[in-house]
Amino acid sequence: MLDLPDIKTIGRYQILKKLGQGSRGAVYLGRDPYIERQVAIKIYRLPDDIRPQEVEAYKKRFFVEAQSAGRLMHPNIVAIYDADLHHGLCYITMEYVNGPTLDKYCGPNNLLPIERVLQIAFSICKGLEYAHQNGVIHRDIKPSNIILNSAGQAKITDFSIAYVVKRDRSTLVTGLFGSPSYMSPEQVKSEPITKRSDLFSLGSVLYILLTGKRAFGGENEYSILYKIVNEDPPPVLELRPELPEIFGRILSKALAKDPSRRYQNNMDFAYDLRLALRSLKDIPKETHERELLNYIQGLPFFNNFTRSQINKILTASNVMKFEQGKTIIEEGEIDDSFYILISGQVTVRKGSEELAVLENGQCFGEMAYLTGEARSASIISKNECILLKFSATLLNRLPESIQLLFFKNFTQTIIKRLSKGR
Numbered sequence: 001m002l003d004l005p006d007i008k009t010i011g012r013y014q015i016l017k018k019l020g021q022g023s024r025g026a027v028y029l030g031r032d033p034y035i036e037r038q039v040a041i042k043i044y045r046l047p048d049d050i051r052p053q054e055v056e057a058y059k060k061r062f063f064v065e066a067q068s069a070g071r072l073m074h075p076n077i078v079a080i081y082d083a084d085l086h087h088g089l090c091y092i093t094m095e096y097v098n099g100p101t102l103d104k105y106c107g108p109n110n111l112l113p114i115e116r117v118l119q120i121a122f123s124i125c126k127g128l129e130y131a132h133q134n135g136v137i138h139r140d141i142k143p144s145n146i147i148l149n150s151a152g153q154a155k156i157t158d159f160s161i162a163y164v165v166k167r168d169r170s171t172l173v174t175g176l177f178g179s180p181s182y183m184s185p186e187q188v189k190s191e192p193i194t195k196r197s198d199l200f201s202l203g204s205v206l207y208i209l210l211t212g213k214r215a216f217g218g219e220n221e222y223s224i225l226y227k228i229v230n231e232d233p234p235p236v237l238e239l240r241p242e243l244p245e246i247f248g249r250i251l252s253k254a255l256a257k258d259p260s261r262r263y264q265n266n267m268d269f270a271y272d273l274r275l276a277l278r279s280l281k282d283i284p285k286e287t288h289e290r291e292l293l294n295y296i297q298g299l300p301f302f303n304n305f306t307r308s309q310i311n312k313i314l315t316a317s318n319v320m321k322f323e324q325g326k327t328i329i330e331e332g333e334i335d336d337s338f339y340i341l342i343s344g345q346v347t348v349r350k351g352s353e354e355l356a357v358l359e360n361g362q363c364f365g366e367m368a369y370l371t372g373e374a375r376s377a378s379i380i381s382k383n384e385c386i387l388l389k390f391s392a393t394l395l396n397r398l399p400e401s402i403q404l405l406f407f408k409n410f411t412q413t414i415i416k417r418l419s420k421g422r
Contacts, residue, residue, distance in 0.1 A: 010091050011086050011091065013031065013032055013033075013039065013041055014030055015028050015030055015041070016030055016038075017029050019040065025045065026042075029096060030093065032081075039093045039094065040078075040094050040095065040096040040097070041092070041093050042065075042092045042094070045090075046058050046059075062160070063083055063090070063092075064159070064161070064162060065080070065083075065092055066080055067164065068159045068164050069162065070083070072131055072136060074126075074130040074131075075126075075155075076127030076130070076153070076155055077130065077156050077157075078094055078095045078097060078147065078157040079095040080093075080095075081093045095155075097148075097155055097157070098149065099149045099152075101145070101148075102147075102148070105209060106143050106212065107212055108211075111209065114243070117206070117210060120146070120148075120154045121205070121206050121273050122273050122274070122295075123154040124156060124202055125269050125270040125273065126270070126295055126298070127154075127156045128156070128199075128266050132195040132198070132266065135165040136165070137163045137193070137197065138159060138162050138198050139161050139187070139193070139198070140160070140161050140162075140179055140201075141156070141182060141198050141201035142179045142182040142201065142204075143208065143209075144158075145157050180224045181214045181216055181224055182204045183201070184196075184200035185229045186259060194259065195266075196263070199254060199265075199266065200254065200259075200262060202254065202269070203255045204216070206250075206251065206254065207233060207251055210240055211236060211239040215251075215255060216228045216231075216233060232255070236251050244280070246279050247276055250272050250276060264344070264384055266343070267295065267360070267386055268343055270295060292319065293310055293311055296342070297310055299340070299360070300361040301340055301363060304405060304408075309405070312399070315398075316391055316394035316397070316398055317390045318388070318389045318391075319386065319387070319388060319389075320386070320389050321384070321387075322385050322386075322387065323381065327380050328381060328387070329365055329375050329379040330375060331349070331350065331378040332375060333375050334374050336369050336393075337369070337391055338368070338369045338392070339363065339364055339379075339389050340363045340387065340388040340390070341360050341387055342360060342385075342388060343360045344360065344381065344386060345357055345359050346382055347380045347381075348377050348378075349378045350377045363410070365379070369392050
């Protein structure tokens with residue numbers, strides 16, 4: 001553990017008190033005198049025995065957090081404000097969250113209500129989805145890196161070992177990074193990893209929040225790493241037999257050793273969390289619908305809709321999940337429903353020709369809805385995907401202002417496709 005000098009200021013920031021100490025530095029409560037707000041300041045001093053040629057590598061490693069999290073602005077991610085050097089000290093200033101980490105709720109005697117655990121996991125999915133869409137993989141999701149603010153909102157923090165995916169690379173550099181009990185098998189084996197590694201770690205967090213026990217415990221680091229690669233944790237229903245069966249299926253899939261058998265994206269995970277929430281007794285429908293509403297509001301198609309309008313839209317739609325290779329729309333059929341892709345990808349085919357691949361946030365089937373003509377192409381799920389299916393009959397019963405927004409967005413979608421030759 002490195003000792004830091006007793007300082008009152010760093011850069012323009014005033015140091016108020018120490019919040020925590022780690023092996024490489026410390027986190028302080030500070031104050032920004034310009035904006036007059038409290039901030040958290042992470043300060044790190046280079047080791048005294050570091051060689052001159054290693055200085056730049058150490059600095060670069062520290063500022064990874066500022067470079068990765070600094071590009072992310074999301075309600076479920078701690079915001080980064082500033083990063084700099086000050087008299088041999090590296091520091092990052094970030095949003096101060098006055099609340100506990102999930103570590104507080106990992107013991108068997110202080111577990112959170114199941115409904116609350118699912119809501120937190122759903123929020124983490126939303127934060128990770130945003131990070132992954134912006135090319136950032138966290139690599140160290142664990143209870144101590146999830147903070148609850150005074151309103152109970154979950155926020156992901158500590159992107160210090162995050163990786164920013166380059167445009168010409170879809171996987172990560174190898175190396176043993178992360179916290180042993182929450183690492184994915186591919187991290188343990190120093191294999192290239194993708195966003196699915198974060199989902200494995202989230203599964204490990206969900207497991208301990210539900211049971212009070214780590215999915216992969218052991219007497220030392222080596223036994224933990226062995227279990228992650230070679231053993232499955234005790235089934236969650238053995239530890240919590242009162243839970244609905246869906247909890248066992250969720251954790252089995254989230255903690256799959258093979259990434260291809262794991263959840264492929266955050267919305268896929270979030271969809272099953274919503275089903276689990278619905279399976280609980282005495283949970284009002286408004287509770288699990290609120291979680292879906294929060295996610296849908298972030299889709300590009302709904303940028304110009306208000307929260308109240310989206311809430312009404314849910315009454316005219318159904319959430320549907322399709323496995324890879326399923327035909328969603330058949331060329332030539334007559335049907336006036338249309339779809340918005342929440343997660344995954346679909347392929348547009350006319351005969352044997354592939355016309356396009358659509359991704360989350362895009363819509364399809366709207367032409368049949370607008371014209372009443374037969375489907376001009378088939379839509380097939382390219383991978384596991386989740387869709388909002390809209391009934392034209394129910395949509396026509398919604399307020400005219402909502403229908404006009406749909407028509408406007410349909411028009412923009414059609415223009416974009418035509419401009420791309422689709």
